[in-house]
Amino acid sequence: MAVTIREVASAAGVSVSTVSRAFTAPDQVQPTTRQRILDAAAELGYSPNPAARSLRGGGTGTLGLIVPDIANPFFPPIIKAMQARARHLGYTVLVADSDEREADEMAAIAAVSKRVDGLILWASTLTEDRLHELAGRMPLVVVNRHVPGIPEVRISLAAGIAQAAEQLKAYGHRRCVFINASRAELSRGKSIQESFEALDLSLSELGPYEPRFETGVHAATLVAAHEATAVIAHNDVVALGVLHQMANLGVSVPRDVSVIGIDDTLLASVSTPSLTTIRIDPEEIATRAGDLLIETIANTTGRTGPGLDAASPIVEIGSRLIPRASTGPAPAH
Amino acid sequence: MAVTIREVASAAGVSVSTVSRAFTAPDQVQPTTRQRILDAAAELGYSPNPAARSLRGGGTGTLGLIVPDIANPFFPPIIKAMQARARHLGYTVLVADSDEREADEMAAIAAVSKRVDGLILWASTLTEDRLHELAGRMPLVVVNRHVPGIPEVRISLAAGIAQAAEQLKAYGHRRCVFINASRAELSRGKSIQESFEALDLSLSELGPYEPRFETGVHAATLVAAHEATAVIAHNDVVALGVLHQMANLGVSVPRDVSVIGIDDTLLASVSTPSLTTIRIDPEEIATRAGDLLIETIANTTGRTGPGLDAASPIVEIGSRLIPRASTGPAPAH
DNA sequence: TTGAAAGCGCTAACAT
DNA sequence: ATGTTAGCGCTTTCAA
Numbered sequence A, B: 001m002a003v004t005i006r007e008v009a010s011a012a013g014v015s016v017s018t019v020s021r022a023f024t025a026p027d028q029v030q031p032t033t034r035q036r037i038l039d040a041a042a043e044l045g046y047s048p049n050p051a052a053r054s055l056r057g058g059g060t061g062t063l064g065l066i067v068p069d070i071a072n073p074f075f076p077p078i079i080k081a082m083q084a085r086a087r088h089l090g091y092t093v094l095v096a097d098s099d100e101r102e103a104d105e106m107a108a109i110a111a112v113s114k115r116v117d118g119l120i121l122w123a124s125t126l127t128e129d130r131l132h133e134l135a136g137r138m139p140l141v142v143v144n145r146h147v148p149g150i151p152e153v154r155i156s157l158a159a160g161i162a163q164a165a166e167q168l169k170a171y172g173h174r175r176c177v178f179i180n181a182s183r184a185e186l187s188r189g190k191s192i193q194e195s196f197e198a199l200d201l202s203l204s205e206l207g208p209y210e211p212r213f214e215t216g217v218h219a220a221t222l223v224a225a226h227e228a229t230a231v232i233a234h235n236d237v238v239a240l241g242v243l244h245q246m247a248n249l250g251v252s253v254p255r256d257v258s259v260i261g262i263d264d265t266l267l268a269s270v271s272t273p274s275l276t277t278i279r280i281d282p283e284e285i286a287t288r289a290g291d292l293l294i295e296t297i298a299n300t301t302g303r304t305g306p307g308l309d310a311a312s313p314i315v316e317i318g319s320r321l322i323p324r325a326s327t328g329p330a331p332a333h
Numbered sequence C: 001t002t003g004a005a006a007g008c009g010c011t012a013a014c015a016t
Numbered sequence D: 001a002t003g004t005t006a007g008c009g010c011t012t013t014c015a016a
Helices: A005-012 A016-024 A031-044 A050-056 A075-088 A102-113 A128-137 A158-170 A189-198 A213-226 A236-249 A266-270 A282-300 B005-012 B016-024 B031-044 B050-056 B075-088 B102-113 B128-137 B158-170 B189-198 B213-226 B236-248 B266-270 B282-300
Strands: A062-067 A092-097 A118-122 A140-143 A152-155 A175-179 A202-206 A230-233 A258-263 A276-279 A314-317 A320-322 B062-067 B092-097 B118-122 B140-143 B152-155 B175-179 B202-206 B230-233 B258-263 B276-279 B314-317 B320-322
Touching: A005 A016, A005 A031, A016 A031, A050 B050, A062 A075, A062 A102, A062 A282, A075 A092, A075 A282, A075 B075, A075 B092, A092 A102, A092 B075, A092 B092, A102 A118, A118 A282, A128 A140, A140 A282, A152 A282, A158 A189, A158 A230, A158 A258, A158 A276, A158 A320, A175 A189, A175 A213, A189 A202, A202 A213, A213 A230, A213 A236, A230 A236, A236 A258, A236 A266, A236 B266, A258 A266, A266 B236, A266 B266, A282 A314, B005 B016, B005 B031, B016 B031, B062 B075, B062 B102, B062 B282, B075 B092, B075 B282, B092 B102, B102 B118, B118 B282, B128 B140, B140 B282, B152 B282, B158 B189, B158 B230, B158 B258, B158 B276, B158 B320, B175 B189, B175 B213, B189 B202, B202 B213, B213 B230, B213 B236, B230 B236, B236 B258, B236 B266, B258 B266, B282 B314
Parallel strands: A062 A092, A062 A118, A118 A140, A140 A152, A152 A314, A175 A202, A175 A230, A230 A258, A258 A276, B062 B092, B062 B118, B118 B140, B140 B152, B152 B314, B175 B202, B175 B230, B230 B258, B258 B276
Antiparallel strands: A276 A320, B276 B320
């Protein structure tokens, strides 16, 4: 068995409560005593048992993060950043994925909910009702999902899209295609349409499709029919499908067609040509979401009734264009 | 507060121990009683508190997995597969990364060790001594690291390499280059050298480098000097660097040079041209590693002295070539 | 400033 | 087959 608080207590010649305080409320114990305890603890290799702590009611010290798909290259950097941030704040992060299916998401939530102090649900597939019910039982933050009354982190593509439109305009493009592959409630289409119209760029929307490589391959064959010289894809994976098929068709990128992705995953920087894309900073979103959850946990603790708060917070994360080699001047025609 | 075993007990009109047994030893309670308990539990939305369970000594129901880098595209599918497997077996998986640095790995281990029943250490940076010490304190499985006395999962590239050599030979290649970017103790070089020699293929080794995209870019410029017509890269990322630079140099892949990666990450299937690579099945390795750890946990529980076992198990995971578009006949010359 | 003791939810003797 | 109860390690009143 591991070393317990009692052994530290007897080694330091104090009671267990003093040892406990030495860790959780250091200023309540005499400096000399505290030092003696800390030394004894170090000597014995003591560290508090988290199970006992959380049983006692102190919370689990763990944040839960449910993402649609761990294997989607967009998420690993976010997970990594959130782990780092959380550790810094004394938390651990427990990650699970929902596979974009409600049943799996419920299972994932059930599996982690008793082990965490709160939950970050990314693009949740759950109904509003269920989310509200869940939020009533534990601190909750949703990302990329708007549910009134639940704290939210929202990714805004507006800035990145506007920059993309500007770049394409400056390069002389006139007709563009957007490959849409969003679930309805997450659609990326609307804001894009507006940004492009504002600059007098025509934008045809294809889809909605599944956000897969093959979607890009398929959509690429449709670009010519629209007489478009630029393509914005739903994400980097789809954009790579476009690049792939353009190469097959003997269409040069960016000479004949410019291609823009979204997410700035690893894929974008290692493709050939490297992919111009709209970056969403993983560290920022991870940090903001983690902090928001911790804040929500803090507000929930020691509150009796259900949230009579003012409006629940909404944090917005920006985006920006990362110009790389897949965009360039429109063909002379 | 959440619903406890006591509330279920009174709702079902039985004692807490009967409720406990209804969950942990169903056959020890009368079917009718059990059903009544299960109904009451469902009604109340009861689920056992894992903190209480583990405090009681029942283990945490969690497996720890420390990988070098969550953001390395090789790992997410493995993490995902291990989660799935573990959930199936009633476990949760807690993942952390070591960033390839001993200090970070120690911190990660410290952060999770009290929350898990055992640990899978992937390509651990720790010294053998530390690993032995750790193994003395908790069930341990190492992956891609050989430490006598510690259960181990080992990835064997032999089969995949042999198939690669055969393919290149059949395509008429004679001179090849291997871009090595391994830490010494993990080196992929030796077995490759042997496989190629066995088929009378000349293999020059470049490096060791860091396993990054830029390494591939750099190494690509060196291939011509070796008069090689085929390149095997340390992993897919490095291979993409090669593809990228070959395109820059106006060298056609696979017409002029064939390129082979290792890992079969997402990158390989979405590159242009798609990348021939050596696949290590993420599900297999995740399953085997998870199962081995659970087995090790089971053997440790209820054993008194330190392991006087027979030799600790070593599980070997195979590999195979996935032919795609980046390999083809050697140029006629 | 420090100590004694109750109790968090659960399981496993032990008793019936 | 079911009930009673001690105790896992810790924090936190309450007392001194």
